[in-house]
Amino acid sequence: MTHDPLGPQPHTPPQPQDAPPGPLDGLRVVEMGSLLAGPFVGQLLGDFGAEVVKIEPPGVGDPMRAWGRHKPQGQSLWFPVIARNKKSVTLDLRQQAGQDIARELIAGADVLVENFRPGTLERWGLGPDELHALNPRLVIVRVSGYGQTGPYRGRAGFGSIGEAVGGLRALSGEPGQPPVRVGISIGDMLAGTLGALGAMMALFGRLRSGQGQVVDISLYEAVLTYMESMIPEYALTGQTRERSGSVLPGIAPSNIYPALTAAGEPGEWVVIGANGDNVFRRLVQEMGEPGLADHPDYATHEARGQHMREIDDRIAQWTSALGADEVVARLEAAGVPASKMYSARDMMNDPHFAARGNIVTLPHRTLGDFPMQGVVPRLTGTPGSVRTLGPDLGEHNAEIYGERLGRTPEQLAQLAADGVI
Structure with missing residues (x-):
């Protein structure tokens, strides 16, 4: 069985000279799924040193590769951020051969992150029961719209739906006007943050029990967690919070x-x-x-x-x-x-942002200097770091499938020809 990188003898892979090992150095994470909530879990873990292997569909990859504002070269300006510090492999999880390779990869992993609709992994023979039989120490972070249980578990859900069901949208905007959304995908990011926190709790629990477990994160529950005293206000006073614009009722100035x-x-x-x-x-x-x-x-x-x-x-x-x-x-x-x-212009020219290292810049393959937000939270002894930008699709196929799983160049070529990778 694999080492426990949170135990007394962590494995230390080579690090770039300007990036000291992070606190999650040696932690192996497999990231399935796409778009935001699940990949944000991977981003946070990767920021602090975990090796995050991102599985993407052959040919097209994560739709995030096409999201966000683009430079004339057609490059996404969002994917390099959400996929920073990750390795990309392509794999068709709908094929039996792809599922077999996924099992090999997960057998040596500490954490699996997925954000498919509940039941998808089970249909592929990759559900928690099967994976824990293969790797009992595996922590499985499952992000979905409504969670893995309950009457709504099978419903599709994006972050915007989670914001509505969790109560945030009803409070966003001006009184008497339609609800509005925050200008970022806050529901996804809240779920991703709690998913990363859940992974760390489960890994800490594994130090005592030696066993992995499932971390069940739903988008609506992630939003609900942050809704302050909304529930007791209604239950105990009969008052329902309403949209209040730029103020909080009763808090002035x-x-x-x-x-x-x-x-x-x-x-x-x-x-x-x-x-x-x-x-x-x-x-x-x-x-x-x-x-x-x-x-x-x-x-x-x-x-x-x-x-x-x-x-x-x-x-x-x-x-x-x-x-x-x-x-x-x-x-x-x-x-x-x-x-x-503050606008982005203000942030990039603010001396406090500069002193705190809030904006980090890495070289992009085609776009030149690529600035982005830095790593939070700040650790004094084992800080996180941004070591690489989002990778090319399948950039690490040879490393992961060849060097780690032992596939020969000929076998990799055949897998590619068959559309498996």
């Missing part, structure tokens, strides 16, 4: 406020969070209205929540006459949390 651009024209926005009593006092002092801190309508957290509109109007009147940079600078000096709305 905490909103966006208009400001001037560098050219002195309207068009900028700043976020100010001053709902704590002492912070609010510092804010109104800077605004030139120190008496507001002791006014009965604003002196306490509860009072400010009840008079949110009035105090937001006062703050907006102050900020709208100032440049956004001046507002932020003055509030920073006063100890009041505030910020402009």
